[in-house]
Amino acid sequence: MIGALETPSVNVPRSLGTIDLLLRDREVMLARIRAGTNLASLLKTMVTTIALTMAIVGAALGSYRGGVQIGYAAVKLPLVLLGTAALAAPALTAVGRAAGRRSRLVQDLALVMSALAFGALLLVAGTPLILLGRAIDLSYHQMILMTVSMFGIAGLSALVMIINAVAVESMRDGSRGWRTAVLGLCIVFVTVGGQLSWALRPYLVRPRTPDVPFVRAKEGSLFDAITGAVQSARGIYEREEAPVPESR
Amino acid sequence: MSLDLIGIGYLGVGAVIALVLALVLRKQSASDTLLLVALWPLWAPMMLAQRHGQGQSCGERELLSALARAQSSPLSQVLPDAETARVLAARLRERTLGQLRSLRVRYRSELDEVHELIAQLVTQAELVRLQPSIAQSSGELVRELVSRVEGLEDLFTYQSSIEDNELELTADLAR
Numbered sequence: 294m295i296g297a298l299e300t301p302s303v304n305v306p307r308s309l310g311t312i313d314l315l316l317r318d319r320e321v322m323l324a325r326i327r328a329g330t331n332l333a334s335l336l337k338t339m340v341t342t343i344a345l346t347m348a349i350v351g352a353a354l355g356s357y358r359g360g361v362q363i364g365y366a367a368v369k370l371p372l373v374l375l376g377t378a379a380l381a382a383p384a385l386t387a388v389g390r391a392a393g394r395r396s397r398l399v400q401d402l403a404l405v406m407s408a409l410a411f412g413a414l415l416l417v418a419g420t421p422l423i424l425l426g427r428a429i430d431l432s433y434h435q436m437i438l439m440t441v442s443m444f445g446i447a448g449l450s451a452l453v454m455i456i457n458a459v460a461v462e463s464m465r466d467g468s469r470g471w472r473t474a475v476l477g478l479c480i481v482f483v484t485v486g487g488q489l490s491w492a493l494r495p496y497l498v499r500p501r502t503p504d505v506p507f508v509r510a511k512e513g514s515l516f517d518a519i520t521g522a523v524q525s526a527r528g529i530y531e532r533e534e535a536p537v538p539e540s541r
Numbered sequence: 542m543s544l545d546l547i548g549i550g551y552l553g554v555g556a557v558i559a560l561v562l563a564l565v566l567r568k569q570s571a572s573d574t575l576l577l578v579a580l581w582p583l584w585a586p587m588m589l590a591q592r593h594g595q596g597q598s599c600g601e602r603e604l605l606s607a608l609a610r611a612q613s614s615p616l617s618q619v620l621p622d623a624e625t626a627r628v629l630a631a632r633l634r635e636r637t638l639g640q641l642r643s644l645r646v647r648y649r650s651e652l653d654e655v656h657e658l659i660a661q662l663v664t665q666a667e668l669v670r671l672q673p674s675i676a677q678s679s680g681e682l683v684r685e686l687v688s689r690v691e692g693l694e695d696l697f698t699y700q701s702s703i704e705d706n707e708l709e710l711t712a713d714l715a716r
Contacts, residue, residue, distance in 0.1 A: 333587055337572065340580065379582045399590040402583050492544050508544070 308338040315411055322407060323458045332403045339406040340375065346410075346417040347371040351496065353423040357436055358498040362505045369493045369507075377486035378409050381478065385455075388477025392470030394463065404458050405478070412451035419443045433499050440497060452479070491515040555581040562588055604630060644696065651693055658686045 311334075314322045326332065351370030355363035382405040389396040422443065426436050456475055463471040490496075491514065498505050513521075524530070559577035562585065563569045569577075569588075576584040608626050611617055621629065665679045 333591055336583065336587055337576070340576065340583075375580060379580045383582055383586075398586045402586060406583065511543070 308334075308341065311335060311338045312342060312410075312414070315407060316414060319411070319454060319457075323404070323454075323461070326400055326403045326407065326458070327462060329397075329400060332399055335403055336406055339403070339410040342410040343374055343378070343406070343413045344371045346413040347374050350413075350416045350420055350423075353420045354440065354497045356424065357427050357433075358500050358502060358505065360505070362495075362498050365505065365507050366496045370496060373486065373490045373493055374409065374413065376489050377482060378406060380485045381482040382406065384481035385459075385474050385478040388481075389459075389470055389474030392473035392477075393468060394459075394470040394474050395466050395468035396474070404455060408451040408454040408458075411454055412447035415447040415450055416443060419447075433497075436497060487515045491518065552578060555579060558585050566592060648693075648696060651689065651696060655686065655689050655693070658682065658689060662686060 311322075314325075326335070347370040348367045351366035351368070352363050354370070355366030382402050383398065385405055386396045386398045386401045389401070422439065423436075426439055431439070452475075455478070459471045459475055463469065492508070494509055495505070555578035558581045559569075559574050562577060563574065566588065573584070573588065577588070604626055608620055611620055662679070662682050665675075665682055669676050669679055
């Protein structure tokens with residue numbers, strides 16, 4: 294019959310469609326968040342995406358040492374990002390409200406989680422680089438630099454997505470204070486994320502390390518470590534010499 | 542305070558919130574409970590917003606929030622209160638839904654007729670192939686089909702007029 298063309302039907306889960314939208318057409322994704330369309334489902338998809346992608350990235354980082362560290366890092370990295378997101382995401386609304394931004398909590402949460410999921414997807418796309426580094430025996434410090442660069446690029450991409458969305462929204466409703474809101478989010482995110490990731494370290498461990506703990510013993514806060522590093526750089530040391538592993 | 546203690550405290554707060562929301566909402570899936578315990582700062586506002594927004598369209602929510610914002614302004618005396626606005630928005634929604642329902646019925650019958658004409662045309666084309674002398678009657682059938690398709694265009698115009706009316710009414714309510 295004319296017009297009755299057979300179209301192939303492919304059963305694609307809706308969540309994969311959302312991820313596809315996030316990667317291909319973020320404008321539409323942001324419009325969907327603004328309109329508040331099915332945000333609960335969107336948030337679930339983003340949480341799952343972050344958990345899975347960060348587990349893959351963690352496993353890849355853990356593979357530098359291998360063994361049990363693959364599992365440890367695969368568990369810890371999703372915990373760090375999801376924990377940080379949970380504690381820091383409401384800051385966008387809270388600081389924005391204080392600065393005069395017309396914001397809605399649920400939309401803001403969906404936006405932050407979508408941006409983090411986007412960053413996590415970029416990170417997982419860079420996982421082959423980590424495995425390549427392992428394959429060509431990059432040194433520990435080179436691996437650290439590469440990992441920091443990858444996380445930096447992913448973080449900046451997520452931040453750009455948030456800035457674009459909030460700036461457009463602020464232009465539409467004529468409210469101000471979006472810059473302060475984003476700055477507040479960044480400060481809270483960096484502080485919480487830095488401390489949480491510091492508390493749950495290590496992720497990337499030297500291959501020769503004999504035993505790896507799930508979490509290192511408490512050695513003060515991230516701030517203490519940064520202060521100590523700055524002092525060391527100035528030639529002021531708190532101990533006589535760096536500890537060396539005990540010979541077996 | 543150790544990390545373990547903070548973790549236990551965080552999960553404890555999540556468990557309490559999950560319990561409270563389970564009692565209040567009475568409809569909570571296992572995934573919702575898990576997300577509430579593990580990510581309560583994200584999921585609790587989402588569940589509360591869902592509950593608050595049940596049965597409300599996005600436009601209605603915007604209208605109500607605009608009215609709430611205008612409560613402190615001198616305009617508040619001439620504006621309808623939230624309850625009146627909710628009733629008006631519900632009436633508007635019902636009316637629009639009714640119009641869309643009748644439009645769907647009309648679309649369906651028109652499309653059925655078009656399908657029928659197309660089927661007749663296919664049969665006619667087969668007959669013309671076998672007996673070219675009856676080609677004249679096929680022309681009439683094609684003209685009928687074209688007029689039906691034009692009728693569908695009228696329906697599209699009617700649909701846009703409904704949407705325009707809805708926008709105007711929403712704007713009136715907001716005013």
